[in-house]
Amino acid sequence: MNIHEYQAKEIFRNAGIPVPEGTVATTVEQVRDIAARFGTRVVVKAQVHTGGRGKAGGVKLAHNPEEAAGLAEKILGMEIKGHVVRKVLVTPAVDISHEYYLGVVLDRAAGRPLVMVSREGGIDIEEVAKTNPGAILREHFDPSTGLYPFQARQLAYGIEPEPHFAKQIASILIKLCRCFAQVDGSLAEINPLIRTPGGEMIAIDAKINLDDSALFHHHDLEAMRDSSAESANEAAAREMGLSYIKLDGAIGCVVNGAGLAMATMDLVKHFGGSPANFLDIGGSSSPDKVITAIRIITEDQNVKVILFNIFGGITRCDDVANGLIRALSATKVKLPIVARLTGTNEEEARQILGSVEGLTPAETMDEAVQRAVELAR
Numbered sequence: 425m426n427i428h429e430y431q432a433k434e435i436f437r438n439a440g441i442p443v444p445e446g447t448v449a450t451t452v453e454q455v456r457d458i459a460a461r462f463g464t465r466v467v468v469k470a471q472v473h474t475g476g477r478g479k480a481g482g483v484k485l486a487h488n489p490e491e492a493a494g495l496a497e498k499i500l501g502m503e504i505k506g507h508v509v510r511k512v513l514v515t516p517a518v519d520i521s522h523e524y525y526l527g528v529v530l531d532r533a534a535g536r537p538l539v540m541v542s543r544e545g546g547i548d549i550e551e552v553a554k555t556n557p558g559a560i561l562r563e564h565f566d567p568s569t570g571l572y573p574f575q576a577r578q579l580a581y582g583i584e585p586e587p588h589f590a591k592q593i594a595s596i597l598i599k600l601c602r603c604f605a606q607v608d609g610s611l612a613e614i615n616p617l618i619r620t621p622g623g624e625m626i627a628i629d630a631k632i633n634l635d636d637s638a639l640f641h642h643h644d645l646e647a648m649r650d651s652s653a654e655s656a657n658e659a660a661a662r663e664m665g666l667s668y669i670k671l672d673g674a675i676g677c678v679v680n681g682a683g684l685a686m687a688t689m690d691l692v693k694h695f696g697g698s699p700a701n702f703l704d705i706g707g708s709s710s711p712d713k714v715i716t717a718i719r720i721i722t723e724d725q726n727v728k729v730i731l732f733n734i735f736g737g738i739t740r741c742d743d744v745a746n747g748l749i750r751a752l753s754a755t756k757v758k759l760p761i762v763a764r765l766t767g768t769n770e771e772e773a774r775q776i777l778g779s780v781e782g783l784t785p786a787e788t789m790d791e792a793v794q795r796a797v798e799l800a801r
């Protein structure tokens with residue numbers, strides 16, 4: 425689950441990380457009032473579940489309440505990478521002497537969290553990672569003990585030689601790692617952590633992604649969910665009990681079971697294609713799930729072909745086939761479909777699907793995926 429910057433800042437603030445004040449607004453009038461109350465220059469910041477807001481024009485400095493209102497007018501309703509801005513954070517502007525990057529991610533390969541820091545923080549950190557990876561220092565830590573002070577110092581001095589500044593960075597790093605572990609994060613990031621001309625360190629941006637699988641024991645965090653910021657498709661999928669993650673490829677995948685879904689995506693890549701999504705319709709299938717799945721997939725303009733890969737165990741192939749037929753008549757799908765349904769009631773499924781126009785049946789996974797990759801070209 426993603427949360428907004430203002431929510432991540434609240435978590436950081438409670439953890440003792442210095443963050444600026446700020447108030448969230450949904451209307452231009454509120455923004456004007458808040459800016460007037462702060463009585464200083466403010467930054468108006470789009471609250472959306474994506475990065476790169478600054479580059480997209482979603483983070484702007486205002487010198488007075490009137491200017492803040494004018495900016496809010498532009499930013500509210502703006503679309504950033506497919507996310508419509510419905511809320512903005514209004515926060516006092518700070519003067520910046522330097523921008524650092526601090527981040528923690530879960531390194532699945534190492535089975536541990538990984539801290540990354542850089543002296544080259546700010547909006548171009550992705551570019552730094554590509555062109556100058558040496559400018560990013562890395563260190564794993566054990567979430568049960570946290571980042572050790574010596575590790576924090578090593579990282580901090582690695583990006584800031586001045587002891588007074590490095591000590592502040594080390595302290596913030598330890599708190600950031602503690603936060604990451606406490607919330608069961610998959611990512612916790614401060615980009616940028618800034619140094620003011622007065623020598624203070626402040627987190628002016630904050631990002632936390634939460635691990636959905638751990639949310640059940642974080643009711644306070646679950647309450648931070650902003651359904652209005654989730655795409656309609658994600659919400660529809662969650663309600664129907666489907667696990668859906670949108671990707672950028674052209675092959676829409678409908679699969680049952682997370683493992684098979686992963687294997688299918690791997691195979692799509694293996695044969696030179698790219699999946700448009702991860703989608704697990706779950707163990708026991710109902711035709712309604714299949715209909716929702718097809719609806720979600722066909723709304724993605726990138727999709728050129730739909731690939732069904734169903735292993736019938738508890739899921740019955742004829743159920744999926746029936747769902748497919750109903751979905752096709754309900755949604756008027758024009759895309760080619762490749763279907764590989766194997767296992768419980770596969771004969772029935774084959775009969776049901778035998779007459780469907782534009783549908784290619786396949787016996788094996790390799791065959792199905794190869795066919796889908798060809799059709800997507």
Ligand code: GDP
Binds near residue numbers: 467477478516519547
């Ligand atoms: P992002 O683009 O989504 O990562 O949004 P950020 O919150 O990181 O803001 C992008 C950039 O805007 C930062 O890297 C800063 O350079 C600039 N910025 C944001 N807030 C302030 C501020 O209060 N004062 C100044 N001078 N620049 C700011």
Ligand code: MN
Binds near residue numbers: 546547615616629
């Ligand atoms: Mn940022």
